[in-house]
Amino acid sequence: DAKTTQPPSMDCAEGRAANLPCNHSTISGNEYVYWYRQIHSQGPQYIIHGLKNNETNEMASLIITEDRKSSTLILPHATLRDTAVYYCIVRVGGSQGNLIFGKGTKLSVKP
């Protein structure tokens, strides 16, 4: 599975959009981009995933660049409860087995 690069930390003001970047320059054509987050020591929470088109659900939007070498997770109106570590993971759609978690981005939402 391709490697991802994320900034170690980011701040965001409450009520503003949080834009979390992820670089995955070695991604191949059949690899999906997944986003999870982990709040304190809770179990990782699935947020969204996509292949090449932009995706939106009730939690967030995922914007994938045309060359698929990077993506951005957007939380449209961040709240204090969105403070968490966010993980960007790329994974082959036909693969079996595990997710490989890196260090992620620690997002701090401030009042």
Place this chain on the structure above:
Amino acid sequence: DSGVTQTPKHLITATGQRVTLRCSPRSGDLSVYWYQQSLDQGLQFLIQYYNGEERAKGNILERFSAQQFPDLHSELNLSSLELGDSALYFCASSHSSGMGRGDTQYFGPGTRLTVL
């Protein structure tokens, strides 16, 4: 609430002992995954079962074993425990074996193991 349940929430035991962690997947999910999260290692994949059979293996120690039962719940057995085994243990489940687009893993709340 992801629908994945894990018991117990907390476990405190001594070195050399053996413990069993239990996981019930979401209704309809056939795959169960086990992960370990320690302070210095981050989230590490241990093992996956699909419909009762071992499907993939990660960095699981020989002292650790797992199984998935006909009702699809899974147990992770940790034996000859060492101080370094203290960690959070998460179980995740997904519908399929990992093949295909719709395979999303949903995580349980975890079991915190403390070895004294």
